[in-house]
Amino acid sequence: MNAPMTPFAKPWIANPDGYRVPYEVFTDQVYYDQEQEHIFRGETWSFVGLDAELPNNGDFKSTAIGDTPVIVTRDQNGQLHVFKNLCMHRGALLVRESRGNAKSFDCVYHQWSFDLTGVLRGVPMRRGVRGEGGMPPAFDMANFGLDALRVEVMNGLIFASFSKTVEPLADYLGEGIVANIQRIFNRPIRIMGDYRQYIHGNWKLYAENVRDPYHGSLLHLFHSTFGLYRATQKGFTYMDPSNRHSLLKATASAAPTSASEDQEVYKDVRSYNTEFHLKDASILVGRPEFDDRASLVINAIFPNLLIQQIANCLAVRQSVTHASNAFEIVWTLFGYADDDEEMQMIRMKQSNLVGPAGLISMEDGEAIEIVQDAVIRDGKKTSVLAMGGVHSGSVDHMITEGPIIGFWENYARYLNLGADLKK
């Protein structure tokens, strides 16, 4: 069992006026180290890539789970594997490229060679040179295969786990989240490319951000500036039974709301106007492609994945941690293999909306950094999460911080913080 950790003085209590999270979780190295061990290397499934990134046998990519470097590879029989990117000899990074195709993984340091299933196949000078040196008789190559992680692939999404005991992926995600994966990954995809966004803040501030429907129309002002967005549009907030994952979903085709209702909702908002109009609105041209007509789906999967559908802009976002005050978002945008040329152009134009230069998403980087900068010496002070009532769980609207509470309830459970998990 996890030993109790001294800095975690008391459980986090959900009071009637708000759920409170101490800011030290974003700044203290103790939390960072514990979450590497108990979340990223614990009883979770982490996203490591899309199988469309590795179409051919021998393809590999290097990535990280938390901050542990891993290799994702497709062996000569087409089977996917995930290994720690760590030579079993002296600990060197085995794969130093971000991507490639290989017949074996050969460490540059002493040329120990591993096949794509992780088995150690070659140790130079193992029998010595002219009778001198060599490995001792007790050395058995079979004992030095690469550290393999458990791997499950769901509709082309590759997940890996360091845990031998975590539940199967489908159970870990729950039916509602699996249904969204099946909805978006309903046929072969075509990778459009990656963005990488380096943020000088704690990864959990982003985990909060993607579970926070409250900020959408308030921080991101592109739509309201150009008179395009209505907070009154219909949506819902779904959480899986464990409250680890969340699904925020809004439909553009909801009944139009009245101008007076919009004015009421936005009367406290700094930038709601219709003064500005897009000169070239082709950026917003799209095609309905899902039966449910949802225009916005933000699906956060604990601990490191977000699946987004914003109009026709489809993406996965993987969080990679670097330190308590630094992480990276790796965005992979995609369409479908059967997209016609017009649809490919629609997705290219809509890609302007997202990513580090995204007209509606760039602010998230700034929002995270201004929290990180402000709380640096106020670790015992707390945030307050109260919008929508002080509880996690599914609700039929999006004016809530419930998914963030669900994240912290689970975080506390994984780190054995003794938090009050009762509603």
Next chain:
Amino acid sequence: MSSPSLLSSQSTASRKDKSSAMVPDDFMWQGYSALETQWRVERLLSRYVACIDDDNLEEWPSFFTQDACSYEIITRENVERGLPLTLVFCTSQGMLADRIVSLREANIYPQRWYRHIVSNVLIQAVAEDHLEVQSHYVVLQTRRNGQTSIFSAGKYKDRIVLQADELRFAEKRVVVDTHSIDTLLVSPI
């Protein structure tokens, strides 16, 4: 059944740059000598980055051709993988202007200054109606705390034409080496 990719073929073609097949020293273009053409191209690039660094962004779209133009920022990582995804993808002056209105009115980002350094201006092809020009750039970023860092390094791949007696960009493709974007990218490069 996979339909042909609209953009990857063109990206694949430009994955590796043709090592600049030598443009003759004594070409003439639109009545300008080689030297004057080089000078006009460098002046265009200098004015372009001054416009950005001096925060005259409302004038930025006017550096591009009026009828149709292309402005893209793409990472070298995507280019080398033959993938089309761009950070910014504009196909008209209107889209450029919309980016600036968004930056001024809508987007939230840290206060900072940009400083572009452009060098190695190389005319790589001379056609009757356009030039193909490559140059290198570095963007230094000075944050609110007064500290300066390298925000982005890469190159410009430009297709330059003469329109209304001014050189303008018909296409500007910014290929970014710095594929890990520091927090966010709001101003043009």
